[in-house]
Amino acid sequence: MPEITGFAFPNDIHVTWSLMIVMYPYITGFVAGSFIVTSLYHLFDRQEFKPVARLAMATSFAFLLVASLPLQLHLGQPQRGPFVIVTPNFTSAMAGFGILYSFYMLVLVLELWFVWRQEIIERARRSRGTKRAFYAALALGTYDTSPEAIEIDHKAIKILAGICLPAACMLHGYVGFIFGAIKANPWWSTPLMPVIFLLSAAVSGIALLILLYQVHAKLERRPVVASCVQALASWLWFFLILTITLEELELIVMAYEKSESWLIISELLTTRLSFSYVTMQMIVGGLIPLILLAVVVLMNRYLHEKVRNTLATVAAFLTLIQVFSMRWNIVIGGQLLSKSLRGLRSPYEPEIFGREGVLVAIALFVAPFVILWVFDRVLGIEEPEGGPAANPPAAPPGAAPAGSHVP
């Protein structure tokens, strides 16, 4: 039984939304965030992001595949999950999410297909047997890589990216809406919520790409392009400043207005959430990376490559923690406070094992990286150097001349 200080409505002492609902916006945030990075290149032509553009798109996809899992795992009746699509109630933010999610999935898969089409065709041409059949099916049976077809692809990619970016932003802004539109809970109910969620999604997406880029470059034995790290770091800095400012502004307004809920919210922040909010979200994940990134951005010219990479990596890692703490403080914090506005329950400790436990949460976070790895094996994340037909050792030289028939 949780302990209560003050008075909580007797049904208000359960944390109905568990760790899974913390993971849900965290993971969805990476979907939107990394797509923003890929759009910077595909849509806004910022060449400095070229080295991570494909990686970012694949990352967005990998996280999207897992994004709805935490929700599903959290349901009391998971087998009825599809009813969110079958009999959606359109006044519900959650039903809206189901539809947005499916839509975004559709558009992103289409975009991926156009971007990776040449590789698919290359691989189809190079391999044989079931593998060939697989790639041929992926290519939908047309092997057209003529300049005209490629030109069409480029157009499609542009259009789809144009749809995908707002869809990604909506998707995550919408997650914020799920909380921000709950007027019963003063810690959630603010129109700033979707904005804060979106900005912190950008933060988490960029931070993750800084890390992934370093790792990926190491694995592929490619050099890390300094201008790319530099660009990522400055955007991360920018979005982090915005996020933290908004997060603070929200509190300041509440405190200044002395809204009826401020009393209990200030108590919540200084007691139950003092570690996860003040220490983690504001200092370790906020202030410190802000300073580190400021160094990276402002003193760029004087930094040795190693130093820049290290600073950026550390800052990125800390911001990932910041974003997680923010999700935690919103989702869990909002449930520690009773709607009587008179009481707080004792801190929530997630179970370790079990469907909504810590292990599953970790698995959910790791899963996208596994998907990325598989993606890399199947399609190759980076464009093969020096034109198609480069690294994969699986293809015996000259095995598949274009158009040779399958036995």
Added chain:
Amino acid sequence: MEHGKHVFRIVILVAVILAVVLLARGFLVPRTYGLYGRYRGANVAQQMDARPVLYAGAAACADCHSDEATKRAAGAHKNVNCEVCHAPLGAHILADGSVVKPPVDRSFTLCARCHRKVAARPAGFPQVDLEQHVNGPVEGKVCLECHDPHSPKP
């Protein structure tokens, strides 16, 4: 558009997937969904029959226990439903018609629930400070020794 074949194919594929989803949806929507609103209409009737009625009200008790009923109706407890002290009728006469003797708490705790002095109770309501009111230990059927629960006098 001879080079747009692949675009054509993928569009067809998407259309097929959408059609399949819509088709599947048609199968899955509950039959009475949308009958009265955006919910499963059959549930309204289900809610009406959700469970048997347990608390039947004092009038139902009077059918068999007319003596107590008349006495109660004339006294200070006239608005107190029998089932408050005697447990619900549904636990006394079971669904199959068999009769079970209901457990009755005759101890002072039953009376104390309403009549112990608690500051939050309305001032005009009869309340007693048990320790001061009772000469001797407050335990067992001490209240019933002086008061008749069916027609209590102060």
Added chain:
Amino acid sequence: MSDCHDGCDGGRREFLAGTLKLAGGAVVTVIGGSALASSSSSPTSAPRPGGGAYDWNEHLWAYLIDTTKCIGCGSCARACKAENDVPDGFYRTWIERYVVGSEDSHVDSPNGGMDGFPPVQVGFVANKSFFVPKICNHCRATPCTQVCPVGASYRTKDGAVLVDAESCIGCGYCVQACPYGSRFIHPATHTASKCTWCYHRITKGLKPACVTVCPTQARQFGDLKKEGDPVRAVVEHDRVQILQGHLLTEPQCYYTHLDKEVR
């Protein structure tokens, strides 16, 4: 679809729903309405409202609580638990005790008031003290049905807010959305659960169990569509209050003599 109490926002939604229903419906007619898996298990297969002895078009229920009459005996909470088989540690109705001084206030509700209230000591000078029974407000503009993604929570024509446990996916969104803490996830079914105003009773001409047993008539239940109904008379002619009016949920549980401390 004609019932527009719970916040229909105009034609677009209706239209959208219509289209979807069309899409689904067309298929159903083609298939011949077979294989409708999820609606089979109901004991009463035919939808009845208006058809059976009870016609929901003739009623509009409302609940009225006079806080000055409540003696905090907890009979209501116990009756509710027995009548509705409410699991331990969860409450469809409960009683709160307020002890209010000019400097401070104290509120408690031990086990929802189910076992009555022992005297309490507070560390400040108390000026007044009273009980407040609480229950689902069966809001007319319900935030809880608004957020339900699958339409498992809904408001009936006669004004009760119910949960269809066969459709509920157990997402808990409604639990978050209710400002009054009236809802919980049932530990056995893992679906949302709440006060139904004893829908199985009121549709048979009885009062909810809590009203039936309340020894002081602090709790009353009435019909806003019935001439001369006592509750209707109070709601229409007296000064009545509601909980958290600023949230505009239009509660259908009215109070008289509420205090500023009550939320």
